[in-house]
Amino acid sequence: MPDTTAFKQKLLDQKTELEDRISRVKQSIRRPPSTTDWEDLATERENSEVVDALGNAAVKELEQVKAALMRIERRRYFICDRCCHEIEVARLEAMPYTTVCRHCAENDD
Numbered sequence: 001m002p003d004t005t006a007f008k009q010k011l012l013d014q015k016t017e018l019e020d021r022i023s024r025v026k027q028s029i030r031r032p033p034s035t036t037d038w039e040d041l042a043t044e045r046e047n048s049e050v051v052d053a054l055g056n057a058a059v060k061e062l063e064q065v066k067a068a069l070m071r072i073e074r075r076r077y078f079i080c081d082r083c084c085h086e087i088e089v090a091r092l093e094a095m096p097y098t099t100v101c102r103h104c105a106e107n108d109d
């Protein structure tokens, strides 16, 4: 079984970065509107929706990263969730938190 050290480090870095991004997003959401102008308020609300979407994406990604770290702990990192075969190392290098092998991902409908 391939070594997980490099993957673990990569995932931990990603986790730190995501947690950082999420806390920044939360701060910008908490900020009260800086203007009372109606049109500006509408723009700000739109911006906060974008921020919200970014935050949600980051939260979702963080969950995947945490799940991948858990898989490493359980020595399941290289095992496909679907077919129980080994996940290609190159695939994990490109997508460190994937849970399925290339074959299963291609047949994912």
Ligand SMILES: [Zn+2]
Pocket (backbone or CB within 6 Å): 080, 081, 082, 083, 084, 085, 100, 101, 102, 103, 104, 105
């Ligand atoms: Zn598979």
